[in-house]
Amino acid sequence: MKKRGWIMPVGAVAAFWAVSLLFVITPGADWAYAITAGLRHRTVLPAVGGMLVGHLIATVVVAAGVAALVASSPLVMTALTAAGAAYLVWLGAGALRHPSTPRESEQDRASGSWVRQAVKGAGVSGLNPKVFLLFLALLPQFTVPGAAWPVAAQIMMLGLVHVAGCGVVYTGVGAGARLVLRARPAAALWVTRLSGVAMIVLGMVLLAEQLAA
Numbered sequence: 635m636k637k638r639g640w641i642m643p644v645g646a647v648a649a650f651w652a653v654s655l656l657f658v659i660t661p662g663a664d665w666a667y668a669i670t671a672g673l674r675h676r677t678v679l680p681a682v683g684g685m686l687v688g689h690l691i692a693t694v695v696v697a698a699g700v701a702a703l704v705a706s707s708p709l710v711m712t713a714l715t716a717a718g719a720a721y722l723v724w725l726g727a728g729a730l731r732h733p734s735t736p737r738e739s740e741q742d743r744a745s746g747s748w749v750r751q752a753v754k755g756a757g758v759s760g761l762n763p764k765v766f767l768l769f770l771a772l773l774p775q776f777t778v779p780g781a782a783w784p785v786a787a788q789i790m791m792l793g794l795v796h797v798a799g800c801g802v803v804y805t806g807v808g809a810g811a812r813l814v815l816r817a818r819p820a821a822a823l824w825v826t827r828l829s830g831v832a833m834i835v836l837g838m839v840l841l842a843e844q845l846a847a
Contacts, residue, residue, distance in 0.1 A: 643778055647795060650776040654796040657768050658803045663725060666832070667758045668808035671751060678808030680748040684755025685804060686797050691760055692769045693793025697786040719837040721761040726834035730827060759800075763836075768796070 658664075664685055671681035759765055773796075777788045 643781065646776050646778055647792065650773070650792050651795050651799065653772060653776075654768065654792075655799055655803075657764060658796075658799050660764075661832070662764055662836070663758050663762050664764075664800070664804060665807055666725070666830070667755060668804045669811040671755075672808035672811035675747070675751065678805060678812070680751040681755045682801060682804045682808060684752030684757075685759040686755075686801055687752065688756040688759030688762075689765065689797045689800055690793065691756070692765050693773075693790060693797070696769050696773055697789040697793070699786070716841060717761060719763060719839075719841045721757065721837075723834050723837035723841070725758065726830040726832070726837065728830070730830040730834075769793070 668678060671678045773792055776792055777785045
């Protein structure tokens with residue numbers, strides 16, 4: 635019999651953290667945006683903060699029970715996945731048209747650019763199909779109905795565990811790109827182009843899967 639004095643079993647939190655970390659350390663749209671921010675701007679914090687906001691919104695949506703409604707409607711799930719895939723293609727095409735190189739222009743230093751970076755970061759993570767998979771399909775499976783906290787509160791806690799991991803990894807990726815690639819403009823150019831191609835390929839695969847379904 636589980637002790638109701640625990641918020642939720644430590645093993646459940648650790649298992650979710652391990653699965654979440656595998657998702658976070660897998661390169662994708664979030665990584666590509668963190669690298670771009672590291673190459674273009676003086677700090678990656680606005681971009682990373684925006685991505686974390688996107689993950690927090692997904693957590694709130696799942697905790698509110700909206701995820702169950704979305705998951706029960708194939709049409710809504712198809713539309714969301716298609717929108718996320720199209721956004722990835724758009725981001726990838728933008729990376730190929732305007733590849734990032736280490737620079738700090740006046741526009742990048744403008745105060746309003748921090749807001750734009752954050753808003754774009756929220757869109758990158760909020761429409762990322764990988765986030766849909768983690769939050770809609772996997773996160774609820776790690777909750778424990780017999781625990782002291784209600785399921786919605788457990789989901790919020792697990793979501794915060796995931797967001798914390800994202801913050802550490804994405805900040806490291808962006809700062810690392812700035813440190814390592816800043817002195818290597820040619821390498822930075824190729825990394826950005828490869829990231830753009832990867833996003834386009836992923837988006838096209840997801841769109842093809844939705845059309846074939």
